[in-house]
Amino acid sequence: MIGTRMRAKRLEMKLSQxxxxxIIGISPPAINRLEKNIKAPSVDTLTKLAKALGVSTDFLLGSGEEDAIFVDDEIKDAFQEFKQLSPDNRQQILQNIHFLKTR
Structure with a gap:
């Protein structure tokens, strides 16, 4: 389960293994073993994977459906685009959101 969701998100983000x-500080062969469900990730690796892939650990573990959190399709589409941005661009958007909330 973890490997399937992990691989799908990695490909969606156009990231190689x-x-x-x-990004998460492990070897490419370790990513391959995780995606093939040969090995389960440690809690630390699972957390790093979720952060790098822009999903929750619950989603990777199969206990949450990401699409269920969206109010409408426009927000869902915006989130999909957000996930494909670089970490720096994501941070800029989060700063803009924070700015808008505080004015």
Whole structure:
């Protein structure tokens, strides 16, 4: 279950196994073993995977459906686009949201 969802999110973000491995600090072969469900991730690795892939640990574990959290399709589409941004661009958007909330 974890491997299937992990792989789908990685491909959706157009990340190679090597790129994801570099982001979370493990080897590309370890990513491959996780995606094939040969090995289960540690809690630390699971947390890093969720953060890197822009999903919850619950989603990776199969206990939550990501699409159920969206109010409408426009917000769902915006979130999908957000997840494909670089970490720096994501941070800029989050700062803009924070700014708008505080004015």
């Amino acid at each position: 090597k790129a994801l491995a570099e």
